[in-house]
Amino acid sequence: MTDIAMEAGKPKIKIKQVDWKQYLTYPNVILGLGWFICIAIGMVPAMESLLSIALLGLALLLIRRDEFYIFLMFFIFFVDQFNLGSGSPAYRIYSYLVLIKFIVEIPKAKFRVPYLPAFLVFFLFCIFGVGSVGGIRLGLHLFADIFIIYAILIRLKADPPMFRKMVFLFGAVAVAAGIYSLLAGNIISYDVGREGVRSSEIVRYCATFGDANYAGFFYNIAIFGLLSLKTPKWYARLPLVLVLHYFLLLTNSMTAFLAYFCCLAMFILLRYPKKSIVIFPTAAFVAIIVIAVVMAVPALREIDFIKNVVIRVSEQLRYLQSGRFDMFTSGRTGIWEYFMDFFNKQDILGKLFGGNVVTSAITDPKFTEHGACHQVYIQGLLTFGIIGSIVVFLTAIGKFFYKFVTYFTTHVKGENADIVRVVLIATMMWLFFGFSIDFFLDWRFMYFFFI
Structure with missing residues (x-):
């Protein structure tokens, strides 16, 4: 920023220094x-x-x-x-x-009452569900982790400046996690190809997690959380956002890529509601041009991480075009059918109240054939039952729509509009990724249920 002053009839430009x-x-x-x-x-x-x-x-x-x-x-x-x-x-x-x-x-502390019914569901499952398979101590540990993130968010949501600092730190640590993935070589690699056609290797970087989809979940929230903030200044946030885009591409996660465009659309709508009708087609046009240039210029297309993304996306589109939805979902459809078949064979009490232990921390030995549901909505039916699932998911969905409506009626130009944007995008990501991964009761993911 510059200031112009007059000295002896001549303009003098003063550069305003940033107070670091x-x-x-x-x-x-x-x-x-x-x-x-x-x-x-x-x-x-x-x-x-x-x-x-x-x-x-x-x-x-x-x-x-x-x-x-x-x-x-x-x-x-x-x-x-x-x-x-x-x-x-x-x-x-x-x-x-x-x-x-x-x-x-x-x-x-100012307790957040709307979450208490879901809190009760988590408590009952930890004590009676997890406790019956892994022991009461493990159940209490799981519930303690849930309570701790709830307690932390009680304090942060009551302090907007600290909440903003939390979001910025989250983005910075996400970058550190991406760097860790490069240094430690935390990757998943495998070959893809059709019969008679030379196979290609796909490499997916997982940050600090065991699954690249997990990394994609946190990267998306970090990117759009940083973009949503009004402080610190843009020049402190922009480098992190750019680096996080690179790390997001390294995950090679179709779920993360789809989630990114959903986040982008939501961010544009929230940040520029009146201009969104112009920004949407412009952004789509720019994206098409960028993709066309990358595909047309061999020097760009052959850059390792871009080549990886091109192979991955091309392979997934081929599965979709050929009707191989099982391959498009990386075999998840068969897993979903297996767990839904188990759910349907239960008696009425099992369907209503759940109690099956299929969690990120421990899984009942009877589910060792697959081990994980790879979808939080099916996982919810098995663990919490129909009644518990209604309570939990309505809490998240209800919060999303309530925040969405009140944002445009009261918050769009409010002092804490940026915080509402963060909450909306994080909640949307939690609901979206639930179609592809399961994360009950992993406190790292549950943090964004309570946010």
């Missing part, structure tokens, strides 16, 4: 050090225990501040990477500290 000191606060420095520790774990995995202790030490330095709550962002991405010498996750220590801090500060 406002960002170099004590909490921000601690969070920045935490980010570098996340990078280090990919470079020197042999120092896992020492780095885990260092990360917990940084968390302790913030325990009297609200930034302690947003430290959770490091563990959303790196919960499996930071472990202590005993093999126990560093996150477990952090979660105990969060619980203590929340109890001490409980007079400040």
